[in-house]
Amino acid sequence: xxxxxxxxxxxxxxxxxxxxxxxxxxxxxxxxxxxxxxxxxxxxxxxxxxxxxxxxxxxxxxxxxxxxxxxxxxxxxxxxxxxxxxxxxxxxxxxxxxxxxxxxxxxxxxxxxxxxxxxxxxxxxxxxxxxxxxxxxxxxxxxxxxxxxxxxxxxxxxxxxxxxxxxxxxxxxxxxxxxxxxxxxxxxxxxxxxxxxxxxxxxxxxxxxxxxxxxxxxxxxxxxxxxxxxxxxxxxxxxxxxxxxxxxxxxxxxxxxxxxxxxxxxxxxxxxxxxxxxxxxxxxxxxxxxxxxxxxxxxxxxxxxxxxxxxxxxxxxxxxxxxxxxxxxxxxxxxxxxxxxxxxxxxxxxxxxxxxxxxxxxxxxxxxxxxxxxxxxxxxxxxxxxxxxxxxxxxxxxxxxxxxxxxxxxxxxxxxxxxxx
Amino acid sequence: xxxxxxxxxxxxxxxxxxxxxxxxxxxxxxxxxxxxxxxxxxxxxxxxxxxxxxxxxxxxxxxxxxxxxxxxxxxxxxxxxxxxxxxxxxxxxxxxxxxxxxxxxxxxxxxxxxxxxxxxxxxxxxxxxxxxxxxxxxxxxxxxxxxxxxxxxxxxxxxxxxxxxxxxxxxxxxxxxxxxxxxxxxxxxxxxxxxxxxxxxxxxxxxxxxxxxxxxxxxxxxxxxxxxxxxxxxxxxxxxxxxxxxxxxxxxxxxxxxxxxxxxxxxxxxxxxxxxxxxxxxxxxxxxxxxxxxxxxxxxxxxxxxxxxxxxxxxxxxxxxxxxxxxxxxxxxxxxxxxxxxxxxxxxxxxxxxxxxxxxxxxxxxxxxxxxxxxxxxxxxxxxxxxxxxxxxxxxxxxxxxxxxxxxxxxxxxxxxxxxx
Numbered sequence: 001x002x003x004x005x006x007x008x009x010x011x012x013x014x015x016x017x018x019x020x021x022x023x024x025x026x027x028x029x030x031x032x033x034x035x036x037x038x039x040x041x042x043x044x045x046x047x048x049x050x051x052x053x054x055x056x057x058x059x060x061x062x063x064x065x066x067x068x069x070x071x072x073x074x075x076x077x078x079x080x081x082x083x084x085x086x087x088x089x090x091x092x093x094x095x096x097x098x099x100x101x102x103x104x105x106x107x108x109x110x111x112x113x114x115x116x117x118x119x120x121x122x123x124x125x126x127x128x129x130x131x132x133x134x135x136x137x138x139x140x141x142x143x144x145x146x147x148x149x150x151x152x153x154x155x156x157x158x159x160x161x162x163x164x165x166x167x168x169x170x171x172x173x174x175x176x177x178x179x180x181x182x183x184x185x186x187x188x189x190x191x192x193x194x195x196x197x198x199x200x201x202x203x204x205x206x207x208x209x210x211x212x213x214x215x216x217x218x219x220x221x222x223x224x225x226x227x228x229x230x231x232x233x234x235x236x237x238x239x240x241x242x243x244x245x246x247x248x249x250x251x252x253x254x255x256x257x258x259x260x261x262x263x264x265x266x267x268x269x270x271x272x273x274x275x276x277x278x279x280x281x282x283x284x285x286x287x288x289x290x291x292x293x294x295x296x297x298x299x300x301x302x303x304x305x306x307x308x309x310x311x312x313x314x315x316x317x318x319x320x321x322x323x324x325x326x327x328x329x330x331x332x333x334x335x336x337x338x339x340x341x342x343x344x345x346x347x348x349x350x351x352x353x354x355x356x357x358x359x360x361x362x363x364x365x366x367x368x369x370x371x372x373x374x375x376x377x378x379x380x381x382x383x384x385x386x387x388x389x390x391x392x393x394x395x396x397x398x399x400x401x402x403x404x405x406x407x408x409x410x411x412x413x414x415x416x417x418x419x420x421x
Numbered sequence: 422x423x424x425x426x427x428x429x430x431x432x433x434x435x436x437x438x439x440x441x442x443x444x445x446x447x448x449x450x451x452x453x454x455x456x457x458x459x460x461x462x463x464x465x466x467x468x469x470x471x472x473x474x475x476x477x478x479x480x481x482x483x484x485x486x487x488x489x490x491x492x493x494x495x496x497x498x499x500x501x502x503x504x505x506x507x508x509x510x511x512x513x514x515x516x517x518x519x520x521x522x523x524x525x526x527x528x529x530x531x532x533x534x535x536x537x538x539x540x541x542x543x544x545x546x547x548x549x550x551x552x553x554x555x556x557x558x559x560x561x562x563x564x565x566x567x568x569x570x571x572x573x574x575x576x577x578x579x580x581x582x583x584x585x586x587x588x589x590x591x592x593x594x595x596x597x598x599x600x601x602x603x604x605x606x607x608x609x610x611x612x613x614x615x616x617x618x619x620x621x622x623x624x625x626x627x628x629x630x631x632x633x634x635x636x637x638x639x640x641x642x643x644x645x646x647x648x649x650x651x652x653x654x655x656x657x658x659x660x661x662x663x664x665x666x667x668x669x670x671x672x673x674x675x676x677x678x679x680x681x682x683x684x685x686x687x688x689x690x691x692x693x694x695x696x697x698x699x700x701x702x703x704x705x706x707x708x709x710x711x712x713x714x715x716x717x718x719x720x721x722x723x724x725x726x727x728x729x730x731x732x733x734x735x736x737x738x739x740x741x742x743x744x745x746x747x748x749x750x751x752x753x754x755x756x757x758x759x760x761x762x763x764x765x766x767x768x769x770x771x772x773x774x775x776x777x778x779x780x781x782x783x784x785x786x787x788x789x790x791x792x793x794x795x796x797x798x799x800x801x802x803x804x805x806x807x808x809x810x811x812x813x814x815x816x817x818x819x820x821x822x823x824x825x826x827x828x829x830x831x832x833x834x835x836x837x838x839x840x841x842x
């Protein structure tokens with residue numbers, strides 16, 4: 001990332017200007033009212049008025065400013081570093097100071113710049129930036145902040161806690177570990193380069209010293225969902241395409257109905273925000289790998305190679321649910337089996353080495369955004385947890401929910417300002 | 422990866438043919454005597470006779486066959502999945518059957534193909550391939566096999582164990598965990614797409630069922646070394662460029678002297694092979710991040726932003742060791758401080774979530790290839806472990822050594838044939 005020395009940003013010149021200045025994401029529907037750092041200053045720039053995705057470059061910057069936070073409807077990046085933090089201070093002034101400092105750092109890092117003066121500061125002081133992303137482009141980094149239910153308790157803000165931020169009930173089969181659950185704050189870092197995502201979380205963690213500390217974190221090496229219409233759905237570690245019929249990032253109607261919180265939903269400060277459910281889903285890889293092809297396809301309700309719903313030819317063909325087994329995953333997760341419920345999925349595959357029994361500790365780090373946790377994930381998961389044939393091969397081992405405040409509108413704004421106003 | 426159904430490989434047609442057929446790596450020096458799958462059959466193809474790296478594509482295939490195994494002198498790929506296995510059988514016939522099956526699977530996967538018939542087999546049987554890499558190109562996948570010292574004991578082959586495969590002594594500061602140390606076998610999977618590397622290890626693990634099981638494994642998300650002359654050295658998680666003066670993949674003289682084992686070294690079956698030292702090096706990230714810039718630069722003996730040796734301007738300028746502090750890392754690791762010792766480094770950054778104290782479990786998964794462990798890593802590490810200023814900020818927490826047999830020459834060959842002949 002650029003080193004902003006006083007003598008001008010020499011690094012900036014070495015990089016292709018277009019990739020530093022391009023606006024990514026969806027032009028239409030008022031979604032990408034964004035700003036992007038250009039030439040060292042952060043200026044409010046209105047996005048184009050196209051109706052589809054703009055040409056994307058893996059090294060480009062995604063606008064930080066906007067009505068909504070980036071990293072939700074943004075075309076899904078390749079890699080993830082997700083971190084849940086616990087407050088180590090319950091002083092509201094300290095927490096707001098942290099959120100302001102985080103916002104400023106996020107504004108710079110998502111634009112491909114260093115935190116503060118980078119590694120070009122005083123020799124006698126620790127560098128402002130840890131440096132491992134020096135020289136790397138913005139890589140479509142997005143940083144998405146959330147507030148866990150416990151934050152409202154700790155800061156005595158329970159009257160401002162949205163009802164839509166419901167704690168999840170215990171679902172049948174849950175085997176949740178505290179080491180991968182909960183958190184007062186979260187930051188979802190997505191980027192096309194994992195080093196850029198890891199760098200971002202690390203620097204935010206460093207800035208938080210004294211006010212918040214990482215409770216748990218999760219790397220995701222491969223995206224399993226797409227929010228780009230018509231794109232190939234990536235395969236999960238079971239070898240299947242799942243989440244083919246996701247809410248697209250340019251589906252303004254679907255997003256408005258199922259993803260973005262409204263002022264009229266109860267808490268005005270959440271208007272334009274959303275709610276995130278994170279679930280660490282371990283796959284019993286070794287058992288799955290010994291299941292017959294027919295069983296695997298029956299479980300999902302799709303062809304393994306084609307990704308097509310049972311009885312259909314192509315991945316994006318509309319599924320005929322009654323052709324599937326009653327306990328097929330696609331059938332049970334479909335909106336038609338859940339009163340029309342749709343959630344926006346952004347999950348990633350993970351592999352965290354090996355457990356004590358020589359089995360891969362691998363699976364899906366499920367991330368889903370919705371307008372209300374109760375009518376979103378809870379509704380679908382009640383159905384899945386009871387009936388899904390897939391449950392024989394998976395286990396939910398981590399869980400967290402977060403309120404995702406609306407986007408930061410301009411250079412004066414900061415994450416969560418509405419909550420503390 | 423391609424699905425080889427009997428009716429022809431429909432998937433093959435969807436992919437760009439050139440990326441399936443290109444030969445990557447170094448053309449000269451007899452290194453890339455390789456074969457690559459072309460049109461569904463594995464044919465011996467001699468590499469070109471260029472003297473530098475050929476044009477590279479991130480989706481291309483690296484030849485599996487050759488005098489040396491791929492994955493050592495091969496230009497370093499972006500991502501790593503490394504696995505150490507323990508034998509669960511000491512029947513030599515079973516182990517050789519495993520090595521033959523692994524070789525066949527590796528030959529196919531490195532060419533961008535599925536294991537066996539992929540997911541297009543009998544509905545009543547588990548698919549031959551787990552499927553998560555279906556549709557992904559070869560991504561420069563290399564699979565590199567090694568034998569640990571314990572394998573020679575278990576299979577009663579101690580008379581064939583090379584002296585150069587020495588167990589490492591205890592170094593000052595070592596704090597090794599059995600959960601990341603040792604192993605009878607290892608496979609290093611490197612690829613530009615992490616899903617392709619993870620897929621390969623998982624499928625080899627599956628094939629090994631009943632004969633060997635994963636003892637530990639490690640994902641690496643970012644390469645920290647380059648074997649391509651003139652290329653930018655990637656930064657490690659301390660934000661520094663380390664290993665700038667690595668042995669280049671086209672430096673036939675350097676490789677012959679420092680990396681490739683010779684028949685005259687003692688064990689004829691190892692000719693063309695090498696020896697791997699793997700060390701999991703945890704970084705005390707939080708402590709490092711609070712160290713002053715001057716201290717950080719003194720510790721490494723390089724500028725943080727420029728990567729240049731102390732007193733020099735550019736990364737690749739020859740270091741003047743006496744300008745550095747006596748305990749600077751670059752000075753102590755330099756061949757001139759170690760009787761001319763050089764090792765080929767191929768390490769990767771890792772971040773494995775968070776430890777129980779809220780600190781990132783992150784660092785360097787160090788991988789180094791050499792002609793003799795005793796005169797390679799041991800010599801350098803004796804020096805570093807005693808004196809290196811970096812030791813205040815790192816800890817070696819995992820360790821393993823492996824004999825890397827020579828390459829598989831052709832379609833009749835298999836990994837380690839010389840050892841069992």
